[in-house]
Amino acid sequence: MTITITAFERSPDRGRGLARDMRVRWALEEVGKAYDVHLVSFAEMKEPTHRALNPFGQIPTYQEGDLTLFESGSIVFHIAERHKGLLPDDADARARAITWMFAALNTVEPPIFDRSLVNILERDQPWFEHRLRTLDDSIRKRLSDLSVALGEADWLDGAFSAADILMVTVLRRLQGSGILEEFPNIAAYVARGETRPAYKRAFDAQLAVFTGNPATGS
Amino acid sequence: MTITITAFERSPDRGRGLARDMRVRWALEEVGKAYDVHLVSFAEMKEPTHRALNPFGQIPTYQEGDLTLFESGSIVFHIAERHKGLLPDDADARARAITWMFAALNTVEPPIFDRSLVNILERDQPWFEHRLRTLDDSIRKRLSDLSVALGEADWLDGAFSAADILMVTVLRRLQGSGILEEFPNIAAYVARGETRPAYKRAFDAQLAVFTGNPATGS
Numbered sequence: 001m002t003i004t005i006t007a008f009e010r011s012p013d014r015g016r017g018l019a020r021d022m023r024v025r026w027a028l029e030e031v032g033k034a035y036d037v038h039l040v041s042f043a044e045m046k047e048p049t050h051r052a053l054n055p056f057g058q059i060p061t062y063q064e065g066d067l068t069l070f071e072s073g074s075i076v077f078h079i080a081e082r083h084k085g086l087l088p089d090d091a092d093a094r095a096r097a098i099t100w101m102f103a104a105l106n107t108v109e110p111p112i113f114d115r116s117l118v119n120i121l122e123r124d125q126p127w128f129e130h131r132l133r134t135l136d137d138s139i140r141k142r143l144s145d146l147s148v149a150l151g152e153a154d155w156l157d158g159a160f161s162a163a164d165i166l167m168v169t170v171l172r173r174l175q176g177s178g179i180l181e182e183f184p185n186i187a188a189y190v191a192r193g194e195t196r197p198a199y200k201r202a203f204d205a206q207l208a209v210f211t212g213n214p215a216t217g218s
Numbered sequence: 219m220t221i222t223i224t225a226f227e228r229s230p231d232r233g234r235g236l237a238r239d240m241r242v243r244w245a246l247e248e249v250g251k252a253y254d255v256h257l258v259s260f261a262e263m264k265e266p267t268h269r270a271l272n273p274f275g276q277i278p279t280y281q282e283g284d285l286t287l288f289e290s291g292s293i294v295f296h297i298a299e300r301h302k303g304l305l306p307d308d309a310d311a312r313a314r315a316i317t318w319m320f321a322a323l324n325t326v327e328p329p330i331f332d333r334s335l336v337n338i339l340e341r342d343q344p345w346f347e348h349r350l351r352t353l354d355d356s357i358r359k360r361l362s363d364l365s366v367a368l369g370e371a372d373w374l375d376g377a378f379s380a381a382d383i384l385m386v387t388v389l390r391r392l393q394g395s396g397i398l399e400e401f402p403n404i405a406a407y408v409a410r411g412e413t414r415p416a417y418k419r420a421f422d423a424q425l426a427v428f429t430g431n432p433a434t435g436s
Contacts, residue, residue, distance in 0.1 A: 069314065069317045071320035074321075078316070096287065102323070103274070106324065110331075126344065131345065
């Protein structure tokens with residue numbers, strides 16, 4: 001069955017892989033599944049046709065036959081459940097990998113995503129510097145804990161998993177902030193993710209949308 | 219095997235069911251699993267003993283034999299996978315329920331949780347009013363979309379599921395803000411969750427911790 005995902009027609013990051021379709025593309029590339037991409041404008045995302053796929057009017061969405069999903073975390077998990085290679089076979093190891101998926105999205109991502117929003121929306125406000133410093137402190141706390149948990153390991157918990165796809169894409173949003181570099185093992189972890197062939201194929205495909213040469217995946 | 223969760227020794231909400239162990243207690247009560255509760259102080263949460271359970275030094279955690287999990291979303295999912303009644307049997311319906319779990323935690327919870335933090339931590343900041351208004355606008359947008367998606371249904375997608383446990387507990391944090399009442403079907407949905415016997419048992423157990431009469435679950 002054909003898989004179709006949605007992505008920004010004009011991504012705010014100009015195709016640097018920060019939009020959340022990147023996670024889904026990467027997961028699909030890791031398991032070797034071809035996919036189609038339907039591009040939507042910001043206006044179209046808020047229309048009934050797109051809201052029928054995602055009631056919150058966001059990207060990405062995922063369609064496969066009669067099944068429609070939204071939320072990048074849920075879509076990556078769905079791909080990981082249906083295909084080998086993104087979740088451990090052992091039941092306990094699988095549960096731990098899922099714990100890290102939720103940790104990436106619910107504990108690490110919120111202050112990092114806020115930081116991006118503040119940089120865009122509150123730059124001219126008198127409190128901008130103070131807000132940014134407060135967020136940076138929260139982010140450093142999370143990253144300090146994550147750095148200890150990761151230690152010298154290549155991936156979050158044993159073999160590469162769907163949790164690493166989510167965590168690496170969450171952390172990439174800090175590139176350029178200087179914060180990643182304060183935690184060398186985390187910076188190396190992100191770089192390790194970026195060198196995976198599946199990551200590169202996904203990145204190139206979403207960049208091609210922006211540069212005017214749309215690709216449709218593997 | 220005995221299940222042990224961790225919870226606040228002194229919950230900041232004074233036992234009104236807003237701490238994240240409530241979700242886990244509720245899920246365990248729905249599937250009829252007994253559990254022990256280990257209470258931790260704010261100081262203990264940051265100590266190595268607790269960080270061995272959760273590297274980010276937060277509650278709740280979940281221990282069952284050799285398995286240790288953290289992140290309330292992951293723990294609720296684990297309980298739902300291992301026991302009947304919290305996820306549909308049909309594969310597509312199950313995937314949709316999981317999508318709503320992620321939507322509760324990643325799309326609906328962030329601005330609502332921020333609102334609580336801002337009310338506690340930023341009340342004296344020059345940006346307080348502006349921040350609160352901005353967050354309330356974000357929350358209203360999410361709830362407006364959620365209200366349309368929910369319509370006249372009792373639960374998010376068919377039968378009651380783990381997604382409803384997460385969404386109801388996320389939304390309860392808005393009680394007292396006046397925002398829930400602007401969306402009568404959402405207010406009724408939250409009230410519907412609160413009338414479930416399993417919810418009440420979980421609520422009473424976590425309240426008893428605060429009132430000085432600790433219960434250990436069902």
